[in-house]
Amino acid sequence: MKQIIKAYLDLAKIRITTLSTASCITGYIIGAGVIDRGIIAPTLGIFLLACSACTLNHIQDRNIDARMNRTQTRPLPLGIISLQAAWIYTIILFLAGSFILYRGANAIALALGLIALVWYNGIYAALKRVTSLAVIPGSIIGAIPPLVGWAATGQPLSDPRIIIFSFLLFIWQIPHFWLLLIRYKKDYEESGLPTLTRIFSLPQLGRIIFIWTVATALIGLLLPLYNEVYHPLVSGSLVIMAVWLIFTCSNLLIPSRVTFAFRNAFRNINIFILLVMIVLVLERLLYFTPAHQLTVFLER
Numbered sequence: 001m002k003q004i005i006k007a008y009l010d011l012a013k014i015r016i017t018t019l020s021t022a023s024c025i026t027g028y029i030i031g032a033g034v035i036d037r038g039i040i041a042p043t044l045g046i047f048l049l050a051c052s053a054c055t056l057n058h059i060q061d062r063n064i065d066a067r068m069n070r071t072q073t074r075p076l077p078l079g080i081i082s083l084q085a086a087w088i089y090t091i092i093l094f095l096a097g098s099f100i101l102y103r104g105a106n107a108i109a110l111a112l113g114l115i116a117l118v119w120y121n122g123i124y125a126a127l128k129r130v131t132s133l134a135v136i137p138g139s140i141i142g143a144i145p146p147l148v149g150w151a152a153t154g155q156p157l158s159d160p161r162i163i164i165f166s167f168l169l170f171i172w173q174i175p176h177f178w179l180l181l182i183r184y185k186k187d188y189e190e191s192g193l194p195t196l197t198r199i200f201s202l203p204q205l206g207r208i209i210f211i212w213t214v215a216t217a218l219i220g221l222l223l224p225l226y227n228e229v230y231h232p233l234v235s236g237s238l239v240i241m242a243v244w245l246i247f248t249c250s251n252l253l254i255p256s257r258v259t260f261a262f263r264n265a266f267r268n269i270n271i272f273i274l275l276v277m278i279v280l281v282l283e284r285l286l287y288f289t290p291a292h293q294l295t296v297f298l299e300r
Contacts, residue, residue: 007075011058011086012051012093020145021047023169026277027146027162029284030228031153041104042152046113046145048097053117055090059083060125068187105152112151116144132194139173160226165280168219172273175212178205179266206252206261213249213269217242220276234283238276245272 024046028039058065058076062083065071075081081089094117101110120141127134143166150162157163181188181195182205188195196205221242224235248268251261 003080007080008089010075011055011081011089013054013057014051017047017050017054020050020142022274022277023142024145024149026281027149027165028152029149029281030146030161030165031150031155031159033284033287035285038105038152039149041100042109042149045097045101045105045109046148048093048100049113049117050097050145052090052093052097053120055086055093056117056121057125059086059090060121064191064193068184068191070184070187101148105148106154108151108157109148112144112148116141116148119144128193130194132196132199135174135177139170139177142173143167143170161228164219164222164226164228168216168223168276169273171212171219172216172269175209175216176266176269176273178209178212179262179269182262183266202258202262203255206255206258209262209265210249210252213252213265214246216269216272217245220272223276223280228280229283230287231283234279237279241272241275241279245269 021043025039025043028042029035032038058074061071062074062076065074066077071077076083076086097113098110101113120138124134124138124141127137146166146169147157147162150159151157155162178196182197182202185195185197189197196208200208220238223229223238229235229238245268249261249265251257252265254261
């Protein structure tokens with residue numbers, strides 16, 4: 001039984017879906033300024049839809065997964081879960097997530113969730129089979145969950161505060177994925193998928209990824225300019241985190257240290273985005289007075 005439960009959790013790619021859910025929560029809190037009962041529906045809805053998309057991706061990639069050492073032990077290649085059961089699981093997750101977003105949030109939140117699923121399982125899944133640059137348009141997927149949380153508060157999607165935060169997640173995903181690609185370089189090359197490692201040397205990739213990492217850090221510094229944060233201490237924290245990220249990833253520019261630098265850069269860029277979300281949430285919750293938070297909670 002434990003093996004079956006673990007297999008279904010693996011199909012849903014819980015670590016990936018948890019991060020998507022966290023960004024959705026951040027988007028909600030940025031928009032609402034409080035944690036109230038309204039956060040439940042978008043959080044649960046986007047989590048279930050993300051699990052559905054990941055399970056469907058397992059179905060789509062089952063033949064590729066069977067050729068890669070890293071993924072040969074996934075539930076479908078091993079036959080722990082049948083293809084039919086995986087389809088049923090996907091549909092249940094999809095229907096549950098869609099229903100919760102529509103009834104518990106609003107139609108805009110549902111539409112955004114569905115766009116993310118179609119983009120991931122349709123456009124990105126097709127592009128990654130024909131181009132090594134598929135991750136760039138594919139990173140749009142990561143920018144959508146915070147929009148779902150924001151939309152659930154009733155705020156307009158044209159607000160620059162959520163646009164810049166979503167753009168940060170979009171940019172962050174590109175070096176994040178390329179660093180993951182290098183980590184499993186051999187597996188990706190043996191899978192038959194087009195990869196950047198076939199085009200560029202590791203030192204060249206180090207320089208490319210460093211540029212995208214610097215872009216991620218600098219976009220984080222734009223958050224105060226768009227009224228994303230209010231307290232000078234928070235702005236200072238973002239500056240410190242940006243400098244830290246750039247400095248710790250600078251080894252990507254040194255050919256003799258680039259292999260070691262890839263591993264550290266992958267860890268640090270993920271720490272950076274998590275810290276940014278934590279800082280934004282804490283700042284938003286602490287900025288509003290308890291009386292204001294209580295008023296908003298009762299009104300919702």
